[in-house]
Amino acid sequence: MPDPSRHRRTRTADRLLGALCWASALAVVAVFLWLLWDLLSQGLSHLSWSFLTGTVEDAGRGGGIAPVILSTLLILLVCLAVAVPLGVGCATWLSEYQRPDGALAGAITKAVDLLASVPSIVFGLFGMVFFCQVLDLGFSITAGGLTLACMILPIIIRTTLTGLHSAPNELRLGAAALGMTRHSALRHLLIPAAVPGIVVGVTLGISRAMAETAALIFTSGYATRMPSSLSDSGRAMSVHIYDLAMNVPGGAANAAASAAILLAVLTAINFTASKLSDRWHAKAVVTR
Amino acid sequence: MNDLSLPSSPGIRQGDASLNPKSQPEPASVISVRGLQLRYGDLVALRDVNLEIPSSQVTAVVGPSGCGKSSFLSCLNRLTDLIPSCRAEGRIRFDDVPDLLHPKVDLLELRRRVGMVFQKPNPFPLSIRRNFELPLREHGVPKDEIPGRMESTLREVGLWKEVADRLNSGAQLLSGGQQQRLCIARALALKPDVILFDEPCSALDPMSSGIVEEHIAALKDRVTVVIVTHNLAQAHRIADRLAVFWVRDGAGTLIEDGPARRVFESPRDPDAALYLRGAKG
Numbered sequence: 154m155p156d157p158s159r160h161r162r163t164r165t166a167d168r169l170l171g172a173l174c175w176a177s178a179l180a181v182v183a184v185f186l187w188l189l190w191d192l193l194s195q196g197l198s199h200l201s202w203s204f205l206t207g208t209v210e211d212a213g214r215g216g217g218i219a220p221v222i223l224s225t226l227l228i229l230l231v232c233l234a235v236a237v238p239l240g241v242g243c244a245t246w247l248s249e250y251q252r253p254d255g256a257l258a259g260a261i262t263k264a265v266d267l268l269a270s271v272p273s274i275v276f277g278l279f280g281m282v283f284f285c286q287v288l289d290l291g292f293s294i295t296a297g298g299l300t301l302a303c304m305i306l307p308i309i310i311r312t313t314l315t316g317l318h319s320a321p322n323e324l325r326l327g328a329a330a331l332g333m334t335r336h337s338a339l340r341h342l343l344i345p346a347a348v349p350g351i352v353v354g355v356t357l358g359i360s361r362a363m364a365e366t367a368a369l370i371f372t373s374g375y376a377t378r379m380p381s382s383l384s385d386s387g388r389a390m391s392v393h394i395y396d397l398a399m400n401v402p403g404g405a406a407n408a409a410a411s412a413a414i415l416l417a418v419l420t421a422i423n424f425t426a427s428k429l430s431d432r433w434h435a436k437a438v439v440t441r
Numbered sequence: 442m443n444d445l446s447l448p449s450s451p452g453i454r455q456g457d458a459s460l461n462p463k464s465q466p467e468p469a470s471v472i473s474v475r476g477l478q479l480r481y482g483d484l485v486a487l488r489d490v491n492l493e494i495p496s497s498q499v500t501a502v503v504g505p506s507g508c509g510k511s512s513f514l515s516c517l518n519r520l521t522d523l524i525p526s527c528r529a530e531g532r533i534r535f536d537d538v539p540d541l542l543h544p545k546v547d548l549l550e551l552r553r554r555v556g557m558v559f560q561k562p563n564p565f566p567l568s569i570r571r572n573f574e575l576p577l578r579e580h581g582v583p584k585d586e587i588p589g590r591m592e593s594t595l596r597e598v599g600l601w602k603e604v605a606d607r608l609n610s611g612a613q614l615l616s617g618g619q620q621q622r623l624c625i626a627r628a629l630a631l632k633p634d635v636i637l638f639d640e641p642c643s644a645l646d647p648m649s650s651g652i653v654e655e656h657i658a659a660l661k662d663r664v665t666v667v668i669v670t671h672n673l674a675q676a677h678r679i680a681d682r683l684a685v686f687w688v689r690d691g692a693g694t695l696i697e698d699g700p701a702r703r704v705f706e707s708p709r710d711p712d713a714a715l716y717l718r719g720a721k722g
């Protein structure tokens with residue numbers, strides 16, 4: 154039964170919903186722009202080539218952030234070198250060598266999900282006890298990298314799993330029907346199919362790792378001198394920003410400048426990763 | 442076929458084959474299935490299937506949906522092993538392999554010798570060339586032999602002219618019918634004794650379907666063909682032997698088999714008779 158007033162009411166509701174969605178989208182953009190503005194207006198005047206290449210002076214109020222950048226990269230390197238092979242391996246084992254309803258696989262998947270929800274400060278404390286003290290690595294880039302590896306492992310496992318699950322089962326059946334080993338099906342067909350997923354995981358992992366403070370303060374420490382080996386203590390970007398903002402009066406401008414650099418690097422990594430994954434896709438299909 | 446109904450020992454079988462060339466009127470069976478039972482967990486998908494599959498002939502497997510035709514095929518190359526809940530019992534002799542369900546059977550070699558083509562064309566998402574290189578390298582075919590094998594089998598399925606100048610482009614850019622012929626060529630390149638087809642034409646348009654069908658029919662000089670089809674006209678056109686599956690007491694089973702002509706003209710089983718007249722199933 155057509156009822157014009159009801160019609161009008163649903164139309165009003167429609168409009169209202171539309172307006173709400175618009176408003177929330179605009180709010181998100183506004184927050185982001187405000188953040189960017191805040192960082193740049195405070196930090197832009199301090200950004201310079203010598204800021205990137207100089208050593209930390211006067212607790213960070215002066216000089217540059219070169220040692221911080223290097224420490225951050227080294228921590229990241231250790232973290233990825235451990236987390237990527239381990240995560241991809243674990244996901245492959247879960248997805249391809251275990252029955253999905255198996256008890257062991259179920260327990261491990263649960264553990265991975267649980268690990269993903271552990272607050273980073275807990276990882277920091279664990280890292281301090283296990284890597285720094287039990288394994289006797291001290292406050293070092295290695296200890297920090299390993300702690301971060303534990304933290305991003307669940308992300309990499311999850312995304313790799315998603316990638317492997319999205320690989321069509323026909324690939325597995327087809328390869329098996331041609332008498333191919335599971336190992337070569339994995340190597341030539343399934344892992345390549347999961348690469349976009351792995352790239353997403355690594356990107357998310359890097360973002361999470363670069364943003365991390367709590368897990369690093371107790372493990373890689375906050376020494377500001379240039380690290381000469383992986384067993385040196387080294388200050389990561391986010392630790393530096395935190396320290397400047399919280400503990401160093403007059404450090405706010407350099408904190409903002411460092412944060413702007415961190416943001417730029419993260420954006421660049423995100424961009425490159427998505428480009429790489431597109432390229433890989435095109436290449437895998439066409440020329441391999 | 443009765444003289445072959447008992448499983449013979451591998452030694453005798455090999456001797457047989459070398460003594461009797463292919464000109465034999467009644468070809469030896471390359472696969473003989475005895476008392477096959479297949480379960481998915483508690484569900485019995487196949488019960489007591491007995492079937493002789495003669496070499497160098499086309500055996501068509503028909504029957505209503507869910508009667509276990511695909512399951513039957515995947516027993517023959519042990520693809521059933523990929524399904525954790527799946528258990529096959531009974532005895533399947535394949536050429537000189539006395540019991541291909543035996544856990545110690547070399548699956549990679551078995552699957553090389555018993556190829557399979559699926560309903561949905563499944564070329565690897567790689568170049569046409571890589572689609573051949575991957576499985577052939579895996580089976581130890583020397584690198585310099587691969588282009589030759591690829592070309593000859595692509596010719597055999599009438600695809601060579603269409604793809605000769607685009608071997609390095611993606612196999613998934615081909616049309617459905619071309620993809621299916623690529624998959625047939627890829628299976629042939631491994632020099633199998635048997636190729637299993639699971640409704641190979643049903644995902645294709647009528648035109649491609651006709652082309653693929655012709656090439657399948659032409660294969661029997663080289664390999665034994667077992668083909669599942671829902672298309673009785675197709676079975677009529679290409680089958681030398683016909684096997685009709687049916688669901689009895691909740692499980693799939695073979696209700697009739699024999700020379701295609703005889704089964705089509707005078708089926709003994711009443712269900713098979715109705716089904717083949719297109720009135721049932």
Ligand SMILES: Nc1ncnc2c1ncn2[C@@H]1O[C@H](COP(=O)(O)OP(=O)(O)OP(=O)(O)O)[C@@H](O)[C@H]1O
Nearest residue numbers: 481484486505506507508509510511512513524693
């Ligand atoms: N992976 C599986 N797990 C559990 N049950 C299965 C599985 N595959 C098949 N079945 C069951 O086994 C029976 C036979 O299935 P099958 O696919 O072999 O039939 P089919 O004759 O090939 O049917 P169709 O003509 O529709 O392809 C069905 O009852 C089906 O539900």
Ligand SMILES: [Mg+2]
Nearest residue numbers: 510511512639
């Ligand atoms: Mg089927």
